[in-house]
Amino acid sequence: MAVAASAMPTAAWSLADWLAWQERLHPKTIELGLERVRSVAQRLGLLPAQATTLTIAGTNGKGSSATLAAAIYRAAGYRSGLYTSPHLRRYNERVAIDGEPASDADLCRAFLAIEQARAATPLTYFEFGTLAALWLFREAGVGVQVLEVGLGGRLDAVNIVDADAALITNIGLDHTDWLGPDRESIGFEKAGILRAGKPAVLVERHPPESVLAAAQKRDAPVLRLGRDFDYAPRGPGWRWVGPAGNLDGLPLPALPGAMQLQNASGVLALVDALQARLPVPQEALHAALGELRLSGRLQRVGQCLLDVGHNAEAAEVLAEHLRMLRPKGRVLLVLGMLSDKPVEAFGRLLQPLVSRAFLGGLPGPRGLDAPALETRLRGLGMETEACRDVPEALQRALALAEPEDLVVVTGSFITVAAALDVLHE
Structure with missing residues (x-):
């Protein structure tokens, strides 16, 4: 208590x-x-x-x-x-x-x-x-x-x-x-x-x-x-x-x-x-x-790439890294963001590289639930699926991922922390 x-x-x-x-x-x-x-x-x-x-x-x-x-x-x-x-x-x-x-x-x-x-x-x-x-x-x-x-x-x-x-x-x-x-x-x-x-x-x-x-x-x-x-x-x-x-x-x-x-x-x-x-x-x-090691900074865990980036500059760095990696399969995005972050700019920079996005709600007064996040991403041409929270979004992405697909988890420290909890279980 x-x-x-x-x-x-x-x-x-x-x-x-x-x-x-x-x-x-x-x-x-x-x-x-x-x-x-x-x-x-x-x-x-x-x-x-x-x-x-x-x-x-x-x-x-x-x-x-x-x-x-x-x-x-x-x-x-x-x-x-x-x-x-x-x-x-x-x-x-x-x-x-x-x-x-x-x-x-x-x-x-x-x-x-x-x-x-x-x-x-x-x-x-x-x-x-x-x-x-x-x-x-x-x-x-x-x-x-x-x-x-x-x-x-x-x-x-x-x-x-x-x-x-x-x-x-x-x-x-x-x-x-x-x-x-x-x-x-x-x-x-x-x-x-x-x-x-x-x-x-x-x-x-x-x-x-x-x-x-x-x-x-x-x-x-x-x-x-x-x-x-x-x-x-x-x-x-x-x-x-x-x-x-x-x-x-x-x-x-x-x-x-x-x-x-x-x-x-x-x-x-x-x-x-x-x-x-x-x-x-x-x-x-x-x-x-x-x-030099730092958890959550372009960190690779199995089929997942995790990055705590949450602003436009960080999205540009992540996009550049994905272009350099040139994954053989699809890029599946697991995204959770806070309401005071530049959601639209972040999504716009990643959209050309992403096949499908799985949206997880974040807790707290600043956290966006998945429907609100989906609304803010509307019009970017990104195929999205709203999930209850980040663990559900990650599990959904991993269930649909083919062996050569890359699952990218990003948008917030909270998002990456929740994903690491799932991956370490």
């Missing part, structure tokens, strides 16, 4: 108890702003951070970039902490130390410390998680902490920590209700993670002017793709070109997708910018690139 928001937390609570209570504690799921969470962090002694901090923002690719950065420093012998969100199957995925997810017991200890420090200060579910990650990183004595921004940047809880170096991946139209209607306004929000005198890596050849203006205003030295660093495929590997020279013969990232080279090039620029402070040998780059 779920605990009530009015319940008094105790050391005996399980992780499930804590998470259920946090979901009910704050009247809003999202409340952007730093004053509340910063005040609690200061009471906990988390600011200023003792570890070198890398903060990573962007619309797509920030999760894989953060994972690669942490892996590089771990391979180089540094104790590293990685904070990402959202999770796929277990909350513990959000906080990792030296590549190992935090245990239930460790997260519960962190939550109890935060609860004792916050007094009457209201915190959201995400803010609790951010403080827990910082608390555990400090307790473990990590030398490097890599923090993935949850939403935007300027007012995201992660931004209470002053980044020693920041990276911004691509900027697309997502979370427009919170961040603004266009790339310029969204770029302004994401550029809020930049700090004076600290390297700012921009992994776009043509970033929004708002990002460049923010970097100039903050006097943050910019490293920009196509101007200060670049990359190029070379035979079975690739070359990175940076300010101080080239790195040849790098292994391709083990994570599939053409965009992974671009993301990896930005991470290498970030590492290079901190080389005087945190030396990294080339062997560590090779090791981390060759081992």
